Amino acid sequence: MTVREVLTLAASFLDEKDLASALAGSSVTGEAETLLTCFNVVENEIALDDYPLKRTETFAFQSGTLPFSDFSVPPVDVCAVRSGGQRLAFTLSPDGVLCDCSSAEVTYSYAPKKKGIGDSSELGGKISPRLMALGVASEYCFVKGRTEEGKIWGVKYREALKSAGILRHPLSVRSRRWA
Secondary structure: OEHHHHHHHHHHHOOOHHHHHHOOOOOOOOHHHHHHHHHHHHHHHHHHHHOOEEEEEEEEOEOOEEEHHHOOOOEEEEEEEEEOOEEOOOEEOOOEEEOOOOEEEEEEEEOOOOOOOOOEOOOOOOOOHHHHHHHHHHHHHHHOOOHHHHHHHHHHHHHHHHHHOOOOOOOOOOOOOOO
């Protein structure tokens, strides 16, 4: 899915014909730039909260340490460290990953890079252009102070996330009982 495709769909949802025509150009200015910023916010929110982008790479550990600077993309969270198909115990430090091994495969999640109008989204699979456009429309309305309209688009966006099966259920804690 391309950024332009999502932004054009969001502009059509919002009935912003001038904005939709401005997105046809090679560069974005004004309101189209605001819509692009909203796209980046929504993509980042989905990737960090609901549908993490994951990558697996093989690294050589120096003295049991893997600095975060060695990752091809800055990690948000380290999910697993494996060597020979076996999961290894690891700990995180402010400087990197600590593990008692010489080399291992590390699976980690990361945040998407900031996109331009001609780029493609890193999200795919269950994330459709319509779902992204609903989120962008909601974010755009809130940025522009159209809060009531933003709430409506936000409900549609959350329902689309739920329908795609990626919305995480909030944790609930049972109430305490004093017997």
